[in-house]
Amino acid sequence: MNPFSSGTRLRDMIRAIRACKTAAEERAVVRKECAAIRAAISENDPDYRHRNLAKLMFIHMLGYPTHFGQMECLKLIASAGFPEKRIGYLGLMLLLDERQEVLMLVTNSLKQDLNHSNQYIVGLALCALGNICSAEMARDLAPEVERLLQTRDPNIKKKAALCSIRIIRKVPDLAENFMGPASSLLKEKHHGVLIAGVQLCTDLCKASTIALEYLRKNCTEGLVRILRDVSNSPYAPEYDIAGITDPFLHIRVLRLMRMLGQGDADSSEYMNDILAQVATKTESNKNAGNAILYECVETIMGIEATSGLRVLAINILGRFLSNRDNNIRYVALNMLMKAVTVDSQAVQRHRTTILECVKDSDASIRKRALELVFLLVNDTNVKSLTKELIDHLEVSDQEFKGDLTAKICSIVEKFSQEKLWYIDQMCKVLSLAGNHVKDDVWHALIVMISNAPDLQGYAVRSLYKAFRTSNEQESLVRVTVWCIGEYGEMLVNNVGVLEMEEPMTVTESDAVDVVEVALQHHSSDITTRAMSLVALLKLSSRFPPTSERIREIVMQHKGNVELELQQRSLEFNSIIQRHPNIKSSLVERMPVLDESAYIGKRAGSSQATLSADKSSQTTSSGPSSLKLPNGVTKPPAAPLMDLLDLSSDDAPVSTSSTTDFLHDLLGGDSISPGVAPSGGAGTDILMDLLSIGSPSAPTDVLVPNAISSKQGNAPEPKIAPAPVMDLLDGLPSREENPVYPSITAFESSTLKITFSFTKQPGNLQATVIQATFTNLSSSAYTDFIFQAAVPKKALAMRIRMAYKVNDQDKLEQGQINNFPRGL
Secondary structure, three states: OOOOOOOOOOHHHHHHHOOOOOOOHHHHHHHHHHHHHHHHHHOOOOHHHHHHHHHHHHHHHHOOOHHHHHHHHHHOOOOOOOHHHHHHHHHHHHHOEEEEEEEHHHHHHHHHHHOOOOOHHHHHHHEEEEEEEEHHHHHHHHHHHHOOOOOOHHHHHHHHHHHHHHHHHHHHHHHHHHHHHHHHHHHOOOOHHHHHHHHHHHHHHHHOOOHHHHHHOOHHHHHHHHHHHHHHHOOOOOOOOOOOHHHHHHHHHHHHHHHHHHOOOHHHHHHHHHHHHHHHHHHHOOHHHHHHHHHHHHHHHOOOOOOOHHHHHHHHHHHOOOOOHHHHHHHHHHHHHHHHHOOOHHHHHHHHHHHHHHHOOHHHHHHHHHHHHHHOOOOOOOHHHHHHHHHHHHOHHHHHHHHHHHHHHHOOOOOOOOHEEEEHHHHHHHHHHHHHOOOOHHHHHHHHHHHHHHHHHHHHHHHHHHHHHOOHHHHHHHHHOOOOOOOOOOOOOOOOOOOOOOOOOOOOOHHHHHHHHHOOOOOOOOOHHHHHHHHHHHHHHHHHHHHHHHHHHHHOOOOOOOOHHHHHHHHHHHHHOOOOHHHHOOOOOOOOOHHHHHHHHHHHOHHHHOOOOOOOOOOOOOOEEEOHHHHHHOOOOOOOOOOOOOOOOOOOOOOOOOOHHHHHOOOOOOOOOOOOOOOOOOHHHHHHHHOOOOOOEEEEEEEOOOOOOOOOOOOEEEEEEOOOOOOOOOOOOOOOOOOOOOEEEEEEEEEEEEEEEEEEEEEEHHHHEEEEEEEEEOOOOEEEEEEEEEEOOOOEEEEEEEEEEEOOEEEEEEEEOOOOOOO
């Protein structure tokens, strides 16, 4: 016999393929076999049809195309014998999927087999339907599947329940047809049928609120009975796993109970006793028991449980934290993060164990525990928790220092009630991990020090002492240099010494030494060196005897390869040497920085940071005001019309000479006192001058008439920027009537939107946009609403369309970035 004829056995073909040493040999074998199968298909050979399809399935699993054999599946399914049908249905599930049009041809065969007298053939049809059922097939065959849910055979019931799940997911409208049969499945004794029935009820609850209410009313008692029977059942070898009877059924029932009890006090009250029993009786020394306990905790936290039951659930999570298995500890930390919002006091009892997890060797557990500690911080425990975290910061791994430092800084800024404590904690953080501190953190520290005149002497002395032991930390060096430049005389003269301070003596030369070390240190970057030069210039005025030494230090950088440092060196030398009469006025102490404005500016640029603030706490100034660190209060911002959740930038801008904070720190030219900057917070000055990204109010267009297929026009929204001064006055003007190409603003399978652009004669600053809406479906659209919003800083548009199709609400949205250039 030809080894590649259609009569070749499956095992012989597999052996030939496995004997191939190269991919080319394998392709040659598959090609010959496929040619033989094609020949057999064209000859309509019935004897080897099932064998050919089996070989095609193996070839398909190797990744080769087998679409030419799809019709053979249908022929085998239509056969009378069980072996042929089995191969046919297996091929149908492997070679086809729900998107294949040929699948519609098998609907009639499926319907006949679902009504077959042979239970095994019925099982084959149910398996196939549950795997590849499309929406059309679901509608056609749902009555047969619903009928099979009420048969006596447990295997058929189980498969029919699984098939029903597929039907409901494809066509949620059919959910109400399965409510009665699904609830009756919960009375079965067979565990396979029970698990399938519970899962069917779970999907019904997700698909329909009517089904949810029906099952809540009729099935809660049955679920409690099932859980009690399974929990109290004696040893059953068929279902036993590690000494626990059917943990899979346990977990499925608990999940369904969580859905039924969520938001319903009556159902939750009925579940409380059995949940307490499961939580106390389940052993936690096996993985199966831990899985049940975790699901039980999730259910308790998800329903309207009593406070005592919630405390029991959180205590179980506390035991999980002491487990040696990292996976169990990780899921416990995840669950505790959810539980904090429900019962923070109960979680606080496990604070010590959670802090130990911050020191764990596993990076994932460390990060999750740190996030949980951050959620646990409040006004009463902030000092103890901060101390624990800072103590660990000293010995933590380098890769973890960044996350730990960021959380400590956030805690200190958010909960500091005393500026003295704030300064102490920030000095410790800068000393231990200054290289991991973000710029806005040490900026905020400088702003706070400038606003605390009674603590400026203490701050500069604390930073001086910290610098002597930790001059490798970049952020610490910058803050120290800035403070010595501003308050150097306080350091030397011991101004504002507090009772708790130890006496110390610092000479003018010692202060200059610190700045010189920062300037000459090998690891200092250009920002630190620039700040050091500014500090030296200021010290030359505050400490006249050191003026000549400072000039020599400054002149060492007259040939620096960095142009910024070279220029500063030469200019500062000129000021010290040639202009002593104006030097003192040039280097006067900086005015007090506006702390409220600075914090508001940070809030506008980092909304994500502020959104992590505790939602449960309110400030003493009322629920509508924003809580800011160090006792600074910012009034609530005016409500914004942010139609499509576009990020807004509404924080105020200081009109003083401290607008550009880092610019001032580096000694750059300050803004003239007579000119106030305009625009919102964060607005780029150059963007304002050139009128780029002018804010435009959201456009809301209501189309009252229905849009029938195929086309309709909406009113024309206008984008009208604020009037601006033409900086290019006198240059040749733009084309009077420019022409812009139309763009496809949005396109889906059902709707297309086209924008065309025109300019009004004599007013080229305004653009008229005409939107054309095209209905790509065969159904009429009613109640059509088109909404658009334009962000402030980019030529883009966010759009949203809401309409009704056959009395069903539809919502589509998108973003347009492809506007023509020159608009």
